[in-house]
Amino acid sequence: MSTVTPRPPTAAPVRDTAPSPSRASSRASSRPSGLSAVDWRVRFGALALVWGFSFLFIRLGTDGYAPLFVSLGRMLFGTAVLAAALLAKRERLPRSARTWAHLTVAAFLLNALPFSLFAYSELRIPSSLAGICNATTPLWGMVFSLVALSEDRPTRRRFAGLLLGFAGVLVVLGAWNGFSGQDPWGTVMALTASASYAIGWIYVRRTLSGTGDSHLSLSTGQLLVGTAQLAVVAPLAAPLPSAFHPVSLLAIAALGALGTGIAMLVQYGLVAEVGPTTAALSTYFIPVVATAAGAALLGEELTWNTPVGALIVLAGAALTQSRATSRDRAAHPTTTATQERDVT
Numbered sequence: 410m411s412t413v414t415p416r417p418p419t420a421a422p423v424r425d426t427a428p429s430p431s432r433a434s435s436r437a438s439s440r441p442s443g444l445s446a447v448d449w450r451v452r453f454g455a456l457a458l459v460w461g462f463s464f465l466f467i468r469l470g471t472d473g474y475a476p477l478f479v480s481l482g483r484m485l486f487g488t489a490v491l492a493a494a495l496l497a498k499r500e501r502l503p504r505s506a507r508t509w510a511h512l513t514v515a516a517f518l519l520n521a522l523p524f525s526l527f528a529y530s531e532l533r534i535p536s537s538l539a540g541i542c543n544a545t546t547p548l549w550g551m552v553f554s555l556v557a558l559s560e561d562r563p564t565r566r567r568f569a570g571l572l573l574g575f576a577g578v579l580v581v582l583g584a585w586n587g588f589s590g591q592d593p594w595g596t597v598m599a600l601t602a603s604a605s606y607a608i609g610w611i612y613v614r615r616t617l618s619g620t621g622d623s624h625l626s627l628s629t630g631q632l633l634v635g636t637a638q639l640a641v642v643a644p645l646a647a648p649l650p651s652a653f654h655p656v657s658l659l660a661i662a663a664l665g666a667l668g669t670g671i672a673m674l675v676q677y678g679l680v681a682e683v684g685p686t687t688a689a690l691s692t693y694f695i696p697v698v699a700t701a702a703g704a705a706l707l708g709e710e711l712t713w714n715t716p717v718g719a720l721i722v723l724a725g726a727a728l729t730q731s732r733a734t735s736r737d738r739a740a741h742p743t744t745t746a747t748q749e750r751d752v753t
Contacts, residue, residue, distance in 0.1 A: 449682050452675050457691040459667050461698020464536040464543075465706060466664035467528050473654025474661070475647035476528030477639060482661035483524060483669055484636040490670025491629040502630050503622045509630065511616040516635035518609030525639070526602035533595025535709040540699025541581050541719045542599035544692075547726040548574040550607035570728025577721030580714050624677055632669070689730075693723050 470479035495502070503509060531539050551571050578600075582591050617627065679688035696719045703709040 457694035463668040469660035473657025477643040477647040480524040483665040486665025487669030520635035523602035530598035533592040537700040537703035574725025581718030
């Protein structure tokens with residue numbers, strides 16, 4: 410569920426994040442011909458649904474296969490879709506050794522690690538909770554950017570959003586009951602996966618934002634590297650599949666082909682057509698869809714604090730991404746200038 414958009418690292422990438430090249434190359438490669446004819450609002454809604462259902466697909470995948478093999482299958486199907494698109498557009502993979510070295514780190518932080526952590530977490534926690542934890546990515550992004558990006562200082566509004574967002578996490582977990590009913594390790598893994606997305610975005614912003622390669626080229630290269638990483642680790646760290654589970658396999662195929670491959674291509678077109686700010690709004694619907702899908706299709710128990718806490722998390726995340734007020738601009742001129750430049 411990390412997304413491929415030219416956003417700052419505090420944006421809300423869910424589901425399949427890839428590096429952001431220069432604006433010119435991103436616009437040149439972001440118009441999938443077969444999808445661009447569909448109204449952008451339809452594509453927007455479909456994207457939110459696919460990413461929201463990804464957590465249900467993860468849960469179904471882990472019913473039949475070890476989490477590392479779920480992540481490996483997801484990467485394989487996603488890579489196949491992007492590789493086909495790359496061939497169709499007659500583009501090439503990056504050629505610089507330095508770019509590939511950075512893609513190796515990006516693939517670990519944005520794909521191999523968070524995909525695997527989410528898969529392991531859903532052995533312990535409901536898919537709806539995993540989806541809500543995913544929504545904390547922009548909150549983590551703001552925290553880490555304070556250390557890594559000296560020009561990205563928080564305004565009062567964004568700092569308030571940070572506090573509100575993490576308060577929402579406490580509401581979701583039922584902190585007043587001592588977190589009873591929630592598996593702490595599963596929750597920690599899901600939150601760590603979201604934090605990994607944020608760290609990965611900061612790394613990408615510092616190392617891969619000006620390579621000149623297209624979004625599609627960098628994304629395909631990143632997924633190729635991530636697939637190779639999991640292909641090495643999965644057989645060593647997890648039991649090999651011993652039986653055929655059709656439902657789980659179909660879920661993994663949907664997770665990779667739809668939620669990782671096709672969703673990235675759809676996102677390219679949305680960014681080019683309506684801009685990254687509007688396109689990124691689809692990510693705020695992910696926990697809503699994940700919660701509804703988990704309750705309706707998996708029979709997951711839904712208490713009042715789960716949707717209420719999710720709304721608080723989303724409100725906090727939205728505040729961390731909001732444009733500054735005139736008072737904030739006066740107090741933090743460098744920060745607000747950087748923030749507004751990055752979302753255009």
